[in-house]
Amino acid sequence: MQIVIIGNGIAGITAAVSCRKLGNDPITVISSESKYFYSRTALMYIYMGHMRFEDTKPYQDNFWHQNNIELIQDKVTEIDHQNSVLSTKSGGKISYDKLVIATGSKPNIFAWPGVDLQGVFSMYHLHDLEKINSITENCKRAIVVGGGLIGIEIVEMLRSRNIEVTFLVREKNFWDIVLPKEESEMIEKEIRSHGVDLRLSTELASINSDDGKKIHSITTNSGETIPTEVVGIAVGVTPNIDMFKNSAIDVNRGILVDSQLRTNISNVYACGDCCELRNPSNGRRAIEPIWYTGRLMGEVVAKNIYNHELDYNPGVWFNSAKFFNIEYQIYGTVNPKLEENESTIFWRNKEKNKSIRINFDSNSKSVLGFNLFGIRYRHEVCNAWIVNKTHIEDVLQNLKIANFDGEFSSQFENELIDQYNKLYHKNIATKAKRGHDSVLEFFNKILSTK
Amino acid sequence: MSTINYYNKKNQTQLLGLVSGLGGLVLMLASSLSGIADSAIMWTALALMSFGIIIYSIGTYKDKLHGIHNDGVWYMSVSNRSLLAWLLGVIITGFYILLYFKPELLGQGADDMPNTGLVAFFDPLSMFLKGKPASQWFVYGTLYTVAIIGFGFKFILKYRGNRYQTLRTLSVMFFQLGFAFLIPSIMEGFNYPYYDAKNMWPLNYYFFNDRNINGFLSAGNVGLFMLILGLLLIFLISPILTYFYGKRWYCSWVCGCGGLAETAGDPFRHLSSKSTSSWKIERWLIYMVLAFSIIMTVAVVYSNIYNHRYELNLQPIFLVLFVTVIAIISLYFMWVKAGKYFSQHELLKKGVTIAISLILAIIWISYFTKSSNAFFIDSNQLNSIYGFYIGSIFSGVIGVGFYPIMGSRVWCRFGCPMAAILGLQQKFFSRFRITTNGGQCISCGNCSNYCEMGIDVRSYAQRGENIIRSSCVGCGICASVCPRGVLRLETGKLDITDKSKDMSVIKITESGVSLEQ
Numbered sequence: 018m019q020i021v022i023i024g025n026g027i028a029g030i031t032a033a034v035s036c037r038k039l040g041n042d043p044i045t046v047i048s049s050e051s052k053y054f055y056s057r058t059a060l061m062y063i064y065m066g067h068m069r070f071e072d073t074k075p076y077q078d079n080f081w082h083q084n085n086i087e088l089i090q091d092k093v094t095e096i097d098h099q100n101s102v103l104s105t106k107s108g109g110k111i112s113y114d115k116l117v118i119a120t121g122s123k124p125n126i127f128a129w130p131g132v133d134l135q136g137v138f139s140m141y142h143l144h145d146l147e148k149i150n151s152i153t154e155n156c157k158r159a160i161v162v163g164g165g166l167i168g169i170e171i172v173e174m175l176r177s178r179n180i181e182v183t184f185l186v187r188e189k190n191f192w193d194i195v196l197p198k199e200e201s202e203m204i205e206k207e208i209r210s211h212g213v214d215l216r217l218s219t220e221l222a223s224i225n226s227d228d229g230k231k232i233h234s235i236t237t238n239s240g241e242t243i244p245t246e247v248v249g250i251a252v253g254v255t256p257n258i259d260m261f262k263n264s265a266i267d268v269n270r271g272i273l274v275d276s277q278l279r280t281n282i283s284n285v286y287a288c289g290d291c292c293e294l295r296n297p298s299n300g301r302r303a304i305e306p307i308w309y310t311g312r313l314m315g316e317v318v319a320k321n322i323y324n325h326e327l328d329y330n331p332g333v334w335f336n337s338a339k340f341f342n343i344e345y346q347i348y349g350t351v352n353p354k355l356e357e358n359e360s361t362i363f364w365r366n367k368e369k370n371k372s373i374r375i376n377f378d379s380n381s382k383s384v385l386g387f388n389l390f391g392i393r394y395r396h397e398v399c400n401a402w403i404v405n406k407t408h409i410e411d412v413l414q415n416l417k418i419a420n421f422d423g424e425f426s427s428q429f430e431n432e433l434i435d436q437y438n439k440l441y442h443k444n445i446a447t448k449a450k451r452g453h454d455s456v457l458e459f460f461n462k463i464l465s466t467k
Numbered sequence: 468m469s470t471i472n473y474y475n476k477k478n479q480t481q482l483l484g485l486v487s488g489l490g491g492l493v494l495m496l497a498s499s500l501s502g503i504a505d506s507a508i509m510w511t512a513l514a515l516m517s518f519g520i521i522i523y524s525i526g527t528y529k530d531k532l533h534g535i536h537n538d539g540v541w542y543m544s545v546s547n548r549s550l551l552a553w554l555l556g557v558i559i560t561g562f563y564i565l566l567y568f569k570p571e572l573l574g575q576g577a578d579d580m581p582n583t584g585l586v587a588f589f590d591p592l593s594m595f596l597k598g599k600p601a602s603q604w605f606v607y608g609t610l611y612t613v614a615i616i617g618f619g620f621k622f623i624l625k626y627r628g629n630r631y632q633t634l635r636t637l638s639v640m641f642f643q644l645g646f647a648f649l650i651p652s653i654m655e656g657f658n659y660p661y662y663d664a665k666n667m668w669p670l671n672y673y674f675f676n677d678r679n680i681n682g683f684l685s686a687g688n689v690g691l692f693m694l695i696l697g698l699l700l701i702f703l704i705s706p707i708l709t710y711f712y713g714k715r716w717y718c719s720w721v722c723g724c725g726g727l728a729e730t731a732g733d734p735f736r737h738l739s740s741k742s743t744s745s746w747k748i749e750r751w752l753i754y755m756v757l758a759f760s761i762i763m764t765v766a767v768v769y770s771n772i773y774n775h776r777y778e779l780n781l782q783p784i785f786l787v788l789f790v791t792v793i794a795i796i797s798l799y800f801m802w803v804k805a806g807k808y809f810s811q812h813e814l815l816k817k818g819v820t821i822a823i824s825l826i827l828a829i830i831w832i833s834y835f836t837k838s839s840n841a842f843f844i845d846s847n848q849l850n851s852i853y854g855f856y857i858g859s860i861f862s863g864v865i866g867v868g869f870y871p872i873m874g875s876r877v878w879c880r881f882g883c884p885m886a887a888i889l890g891l892q893q894k895f896f897s898r899f900r901i902t903t904n905g906g907q908c909i910s911c912g913n914c915s916n917y918c919e920m921g922i923d924v925r926s927y928a929q930r931g932e933n934i935i936r937s938s939c940v941g942c943g944i945c946a947s948v949c950p951r952g953v954l955r956l957e958t959g960k961l962d963i964t965d966k967s968k969d970m971s972v973i974k975i976t977e978s979g980v981s982l983e984q
Binding site: 027056058059062065066067068069072073074075077153154155156177178179180210211308309312313335337338339341342344346370393394395396397400421422423424425426427452453454457 | 473533538539541543741743900904906910911912916926929943
């Protein structure tokens with residue numbers, strides 16, 4: 018059985034490595050971006066000089082040969098699914114028995130006037146990084162458009178080289194489609210403390226140039242003109258599926274897949290950012306372009322290629338990010354605005370760079386989600402509480418078990434519990450301590466009651 | 468000017484620091500070369516150097532908020548193996564070569580002749596602390612201490628807000644200043660033997676030399692206390708602390724070699740090789756040095772006892788029995804008590820068993836044939852070979868001289884026999900491990916890149932596995948630089964027998980993807 022995988026991002030590569038664990042069939046991975054798998058999430062660190070490109074490769078180059086996984090740098094141009102053959106840009110023909118499509122996302126670009134100018138960039142691919150490096154080489158001023166996770170990464174990159182940045186964010190508060198207001202405001206303060214000119218409720222109208230080459234300014238939707246040399250665009254991503262739009266493969270926004278990540282063609286699978294689930298599991302979206310879903314889907318695809326008949330089920334939502342110096346983790350559901358039956362308790366420190374929020378059901382009091390800023394919590398513990406619909410007071414009493422901050426670091430769980438006690442006239446106190454022993458005790462208890 | 472140069476640009480405070488520090492160095496060298504030296508010049512030079520580092524550090528981090536400050540590390544000449552790095556490497560290596568092999572060129576006065584040059588430059592400080600002129604080792608110790616204190620201050624500023632890093636660095640600064648420098652110097656002034664209590668055997672490979680042991684024995688109760696403390700540290704205190712906290716209690720909290728690596732060596736930590744071939748070389752080399760140091764020590768102790776060179780009434784049979792008991796305990800642990808962990812390490816188990824048996828056999832044969840040397844090799848010669856190749860070249864010249872090229876832990880990773888012993892214990896019999904946080908790893912590689920021991924932390928973290936590696940010194944930088952809160956240094960008693968069990972992997976089971984086991 019020849020397994021061919023299009024795309025060498027986290028989804029495609031996880032599929033390849035997982036297939037290798039399950040069998041000895043020949044595996045070929047095709048990518049037009051780079052021969053070797055690298056961690057896309059680390060692009061910003063290459064620009065900022067924290068790492069070199071080679072440090073972002075999670076596997077040594079000889080790994081692929083050792084594991085008999087063939088890497089081809091080429092672009093797939095056509096899929097002949099009746100004969101199970103791929104055509105590539107260099108004129109090659111590659112036949113497959115099982116095909117995995119893992120082509121990832123591409124950055125959104127809208128038709129703003131001036132968007133084709135040389136100084137406009139997005140940040141997704143390796144060649145984007147090369148472009149950013151070259152066009153910001155002598156740059157003093159930049160505009161970044163788009164208040165999402167990539168937007169703020171671009172801002173941080175440019176600030177690390179002391180480039181003046183104006184950051185245009187469409188939303189009223191930073192990332193307020195995801196974050197509650199208090200958290201948004203904390204991040205806004207953090208962004209501004211790094212010398213960024215943050216403009217909320219502001220959109221890009223046009224990118225201006227006199228000679229059709231060099232950008233001199235942009236104009237916002239309120240008519241303000243801001244001088245700049247480059248413009249970074251980070252207004253979301255879309256599944257990278259153009260080449261399949263006229264094929265027999267069913268697509269919507271992404272490549273449509275069933276719960277076992279199969280497309281409408283029996284020996285073709287899709288995974289990662291490029292696919293769209295026909296029936297996403299409870300509380301999850303049909304397209305989730307994030308790192309770990311790519312990894313999980315890659316594993317599921319491999320299992321299903323080997324007939325394990327495994328459904329993709331990513332479980333309770335979680336994610337993480339870093340906004341300049343503030344780390345962010347979320348477990349479960351924390352809506353930007355409380356839904357009808359939801360209650361919340363929220364604590365933040367005086368400096369407004371750390372916060373804990375726990376949401377719970379107002380009626381049953383079972384815990385729904387955790388939002389952490391500048392504080393690390395344990396995935397397994399929070400997940401178990403959410404899955405088991407644990408009572409908020411039970412969670413609070415044991416909250417220190419979830420704390421994943423380093424040894425000797427301050428703990429703030431008691432301050433959060435004080436707030437709960439005041440709000441609900443209760444007298445809850447912590448019972449458990451931080452650390453690995455408490456975690457194991459916690460899980461042993463759960464396992465023994467099952 | 469290219470924006471990338473921003474990382475190389477120094478602000479005014481940094482420049483002031485550089486001028487002050489280099490000024491101190493130039494003053495020291497000028498004074499040493501010209502012979503015009505007095506205590507005022509010495510104190511001025513030392514003050515300029517120390518303030519230089521402190522001012523430079525303040526300039527570097529004063530406007531920075533709490534967080535990770537690795538911007539431009541791979542763009543700066545000094546930290547990306549470019550010209551400055553090589554220049555620095557050559558200078559440090561040259562200094563070590565002079566220090567170990569040509570001390571007279573540094574001005575060390577031979578045969579009670581007065582010092583000249585650099586050694587004489589430090590005479591006033593030496594007179595002040597211990598009432599005798601300096602030696603090349605006093606010069607070395609002083610500069611070493613200034614480096615750890617100065618760059619320790621810089622490290623604390625860099626990682627301020629991170630209490631583990633702050634405490635750990637204060638600890639190495641304290642042990643260097645107190646235990647390695649001030650206390651031994653002052654004690655020497657009172658004619659007690661030089662004794663750095665934290666410098667344990669086998670790192671301190673001359674501990675069992677007749678001169679050292681007799682030095683303790685002739686120094687009354689204080690000397691006896693030093694001797695007993697030294698032995699207790701090796702055989703009792705160290706195993707207990709390593710059991711509870713891992714080898715980090717020593718390697719990144721106490722040790723002088725580690726202290727320099729963590730402070731002055733911090734800008735070079737990312738240069739350690741992460742390749743699997745380096746890991747292989749590491750395992751071969753470090754255990755060979757360990758075997759060498761054990762054989763050398765046994766030989767030295769045996770011949771010292773046999774030839775009555777210790778001022779103690781000891782018989783060779785004591786040593787032979789002692790070695791036999793230790794060997795049996797080791798074999799018992801490996802085959803019975805900790806057999807479970809070693810089941811995946813059959814080759815190691817067999818190799819170590821053969822090595823131990825050979826050592827035992829030869830030492831018993833030596834004893835019965837009444838040979839004056841334990842392994843039929845001249846122990847003095849063995850001792851000096853070890854001292855030359857391991858003690859001087861490996862730990863000093865390569866260990867520190869190659870900081871800017873191979874990273875700051877070359878000696879600790881590839882050579883230190885102390886690290887080898889603690890590492891074996893850490894892997895198989897300690898509560899310490901680094902745990903990973905569920906599915907949050909994004910494989911970015913910061914953890915691996917900034918691991919000074921060359922551990923590919925990411926390869927574990929992205930699979931959700933705990934990290935239990937004998938080489939890990941527990942510096943905690945991987946956890947600090949992780950942008951997703953994935954790593955935590957932990958000590959736990961509950962699962963010590965199977966602590967590498969992948970507690971935290973996201974599992975794909977037949978029922979779907981979940982976190983449950």
